[in-house]
Amino acid sequence: MIGADQARLTMPEISALCLRAARGAGLSWGMAEECAHAATWLAARDFDWADAVLYQLEASGGRQVTPRVARWEADAPGCALHVGVALSDFATLPEGPQPDGVWLGMVTGPLMLLPFAARASALLGTALEITLDGSPWLRVSGDNARILGTELMRTKMAEVSVSPTRLDATCPLQATAQSALIFREQLLRLDGLALNMTVPSSAQSAKGAGAQGLDDD
Amino acid sequence: MTRAPLSPARMAALFHRDPAQVMQLARLGLAHPTRLSFLRILLRRMQRENWRFDRPVFDIDANGVGRAVYRAIGPERTYSLVAFAHDLPADMRSDRVIATAWDATFALCDGTPDAAELDRLAANVPLQEAGRVTQKELTLSRANRSVRLFEHVIQCLSEGRQPGADDLAATGYLMRTTAVYGSGKFGAATHHSLNDRPETAAPFQAEMLTVWMIRTFTVDLVNHLARMRDAAAAVPLDRSLRRNLGVGNSTGLGMAPFLVRHPILLNNWMMAREEALARVRAQQTAAPDKIKRFVQALRAAQKNAVVWTSAHPLQQERLAALRAGLDRIAAYVGVGWDQRADYPWDALWHWGQAHLDTEAQEALLSLMLEPHGGLIDELEAYLSADGTTAFAIDGGQQIGALKALLAKNYGWALEVDYDDRKAAGRFWYVSEDKLEPRLGERFEEPGSDRELPLDIARQAAALFETLMDFPDTDPVARLLLAHPQHRAMVRRVQLTATRPFAEIRDNLIDADMLPIDMLRCKLACFGASRFDPRSDRWVRISLFQNAPYPNDLHTEPDL
Numbered sequence: 001m002i003g004a005d006q007a008r009l010t011m012p013e014i015s016a017l018c019l020r021a022a023r024g025a026g027l028s029w030g031m032a033e034e035c036a037h038a039a040t041w042l043a044a045r046d047f048d049w050a051d052a053v054l055y056q057l058e059a060s061g062g063r064q065v066t067p068r069v070a071r072w073e074a075d076a077p078g079c080a081l082h083v084g085v086a087l088s089d090f091a092t093l094p095e096g097p098q099p100d101g102v103w104l105g106m107v108t109g110p111l112m113l114l115p116f117a118a119r120a121s122a123l124l125g126t127a128l129e130i131t132l133d134g135s136p137w138l139r140v141s142g143d144n145a146r147i148l149g150t151e152l153m154r155t156k157m158a159e160v161s162v163s164p165t166r167l168d169a170t171c172p173l174q175a176t177a178q179s180a181l182i183f184r185e186q187l188l189r190l191d192g193l194a195l196n197m198t199v200p201s202s203a204q205s206a207k208g209a210g211a212q213g214l215d216d217d
Numbered sequence: 218m219t220r221a222p223l224s225p226a227r228m229a230a231l232f233h234r235d236p237a238q239v240m241q242l243a244r245l246g247l248a249h250p251t252r253l254s255f256l257r258i259l260l261r262r263m264q265r266e267n268w269r270f271d272r273p274v275f276d277i278d279a280n281g282v283g284r285a286v287y288r289a290i291g292p293e294r295t296y297s298l299v300a301f302a303h304d305l306p307a308d309m310r311s312d313r314v315i316a317t318a319w320d321a322t323f324a325l326c327d328g329t330p331d332a333a334e335l336d337r338l339a340a341n342v343p344l345q346e347a348g349r350v351t352q353k354e355l356t357l358s359r360a361n362r363s364v365r366l367f368e369h370v371i372q373c374l375s376e377g378r379q380p381g382a383d384d385l386a387a388t389g390y391l392m393r394t395t396a397v398y399g400s401g402k403f404g405a406a407t408h409h410s411l412n413d414r415p416e417t418a419a420p421f422q423a424e425m426l427t428v429w430m431i432r433t434f435t436v437d438l439v440n441h442l443a444r445m446r447d448a449a450a451a452v453p454l455d456r457s458l459r460r461n462l463g464v465g466n467s468t469g470l471g472m473a474p475f476l477v478r479h480p481i482l483l484n485n486w487m488m489a490r491e492e493a494l495a496r497v498r499a500q501q502t503a504a505p506d507k508i509k510r511f512v513q514a515l516r517a518a519q520k521n522a523v524v525w526t527s528a529h530p531l532q533q534e535r536l537a538a539l540r541a542g543l544d545r546i547a548a549y550v551g552v553g554w555d556q557r558a559d560y561p562w563d564a565l566w567h568w569g570q571a572h573l574d575t576e577a578q579e580a581l582l583s584l585m586l587e588p589h590g591g592l593i594d595e596l597e598a599y600l601s602a603d604g605t606t607a608f609a610i611d612g613g614q615q616i617g618a619l620k621a622l623l624a625k626n627y628g629w630a631l632e633v634d635y636d637d638r639k640a641a642g643r644f645w646y647v648s649e650d651k652l653e654p655r656l657g658e659r660f661e662e663p664g665s666d667r668e669l670p671l672d673i674a675r676q677a678a679a680l681f682e683t684l685m686d687f688p689d690t691d692p693v694a695r696l697l698l699a700h701p702q703h704r705a706m707v708r709r710v711q712l713t714a715t716r717p718f719a720e721i722r723d724n725l726i727d728a729d730m731l732p733i734d735m736l737r738c739k740l741a742c743f744g745a746s747r748f749d750p751r752s753d754r755w756v757r758i759s760l761f762q763n764a765p766y767p768n769d770l771h772t773e774p775d776l
Contacts, residue, residue, distance in 0.1 A: 008404065009404075010352075010402075010405070010407055011409065013402070028701050028704060030697075030703070030704020030705035030706070030707070037608060066698075067694075088609065088610075089610060089612030089697055090612055090694045091612065091613075092612070122609075178406070178409070179352065179404070196667075197647065198646070198667065199647065199648060199649060199663070199664030199667050200664070201649065201651065201655065202657070202663075
């Protein structure tokens with residue numbers, strides 16, 4: 001059921017919306033692509049993708065982290081999108097979660113880490129367990145996820161650790177959804193951010209693009 | 218699709234064209250449809266699988282207002298085109314994607330819609346972008362009548378006579394679509410969700426089916442309106458005349474970024490075509506039946522080039538070159554081509570390289586593929602792509618390897634001076650009011666700070682320069698940590714390692730760049746013909762011209 005205050009978007013619509021919103025929020029195109037990809041990953045598994053994206057784009061933490069072996073460094077709590085991207089980039093390097101796990105430090109909006117932890121898991125060919133403030137939270141096995149700590153799902157900031165663990169054969173949360181819900185109020189906020197990457201049309205740009213006159217032969 | 222799956226055709230590898238030649242925009246902009254074009258794939262499948270077609274609903278009044286349902290019934294599933302016909306005042310008729318009313322609107326549905334679903338569609342489909350469809354719909358589209366032809370044909374038929382063939386040829390369609398949305402847009406089913414269906418696995422099959430059935434609807438509509446005008450006198454449109462009608466389409470800048478935003482698809486489409494050409498060139502002999510079919514295709518192309526007209530000076534020039542080139546091919550095939558020598562198709566290809574200009578060379582490619590369905594049609598299985606497999610950046614790759622890849626696949630971009638006003642003269646952006654891609658003049662208009670990342674050449678050069686500051690043994694992850702602005706470009710470079718056709722090898726922000734070349738490249742992959750540019754930024758085409766209709770699909774040879 002869709003509530004009156006909700007809308008249903010398909011995965012391509014979520015991807016396009018989040019790409020534009022992330023770019024409108026000032027991310028580089030490459031990071032905006034990561035944000036869009038992460039949004040659809042979460043949406044396809046029925047996670048609260050819109051809240052996760054908005055939290056990163058409107059109230060994100062620091063964008064600079066320094067991956068180190070076993071223990072990453074940052075001057076301020078790291079935005080999960082940027083920490084997550086670094087986690088997947090460094091997955092196969094000594095700074096990654098193999099063999100004994102890695103402490104990522106304080107992370108804001110940790111749900112956004114999940115798609116990148118999944119990617120790291122796939123790259124490493126092992127399951128990864130994520131803990132928040134020392135409590136087990138999620139386990140990812142490649143593209144599948146299992147929630148270990150339901151009560152932690154709405155955590156907005158926590159110390160995060162990622163450790164290799166045994167592969168999860170049951171794969172409870174696979175990507176199945178082709179569309180996902182969003183509150184209209186959230187949609188408006190994302191649309192608002194997306195508008196920041198557009199440019200007012202000029203008469204010159206419209207010229208020659210078929211905008212002039214009737215076209216009916 | 219990477220080079221790896223194509224290895225079974227070992228000999229063909231010796232005959233591949235260089236991506237550096239193939240992917241130049243000026244050459245891509247002269248692409249011709251081939252038997253691997255998407256509409257051909259659709260028609261072949263429906264014929265092979267003996268699809269059936271019917272029209273369970275046709276409820277349209279004398280003013281051309283009402284609804285109709287056309288069904289395509291395959292071996293496992295049925296698809297229904299639901300058409301809503303409208304009475305559109307002339308002053309509301311616009312081909313722009315931003316229009317708000319159309320002569321007809323359509324949705325392609327999964328299965329046969331019941332009355333409640335038809336009512337739901339009636340409340341949404343005519344609104345197009347302002348409405349919503351569901352996962353039960355595969356496409357959403359609309360079309361406008363050709364004012365020049367539509368009324369004329371109805372009048373002729375209602376008076377018991379056929380319209381002139383020349384009149385039909387001059388326009389080539391009764392209606393033209395102004396948008397055909399698929400793959401998840403406005404709530405529709407995603408391509409991903411249909412991947413397990415063989416009939417929608419190749420690119421744009423739902424869209425092609427939509428347009429093909431719209432074509433039948435347009436002919437049914439003029440026949441119906443002629444009968445409503447004068448039931449006693451009216452005659453239906455002659456079968457041979459209707460054959461020459463396709464569905465028109467206007468395509469503008471909105472389509473241009475697609476090829477840049479989907480590098481894996483672009484690679485697959487081009488690689489499949491190039492592999493097909495290589496396989497043909499690698500044939501040691503040319504069988505008589507293949508030569509006969511080639512000559513038939515050549516004659517059809519010559520005929521098509523005669524009736525293909527355009528008011529655009531650039532296209533007129535290209536058409537003259539095409540006609541002359543096709544005549545030259547015909548003359549050479551008649552007397553100069555040694556069909557009994559070893560590798561005769563390769564010899565013909567090499568002759569073309571030496572004696573034809575680019576337009577005719579690309580036409581020759583299409584013609585050479587035509588007789589070789591048994592050799593190349595299987596390549597349609599490689600046209601689709603799962604972009605997610607290449608999305609992850611390999612952060613462990615060493616900088617030296619990335620640098621080598623960049624030099625190999627982007628050398629064409631590295632020597633350009635992007636401070637030059639011509640080289641960086643334009644920028645792509647999304648317009649605030651219409652949310653459409655546009656092309657701006659960088660040094661004359663505001664907004665370049667919000668430009669779309671279609672400046673691939675410039676990004677490649679900037680990345681290369683940054684790489685110079687890093688040791689070759691450093692991992693890419695370290696580069697991206699320090700320079701996240703290069704992330705999108707690093708992803709592109711890495712995926713070209715096994716996809717050499719992923720990139721248009723030209724500077725897309727150059728002041729002299731022609732967006733219509735990008736449009737034609739994509740439209741030729743669809744199977745479009747008779748490209749008619751209306752400016753350097755938008756083009757008219759026709760789809761399914763000279764293709765069979767549902768009731769003669771199964772007697773059609775050589776699809």
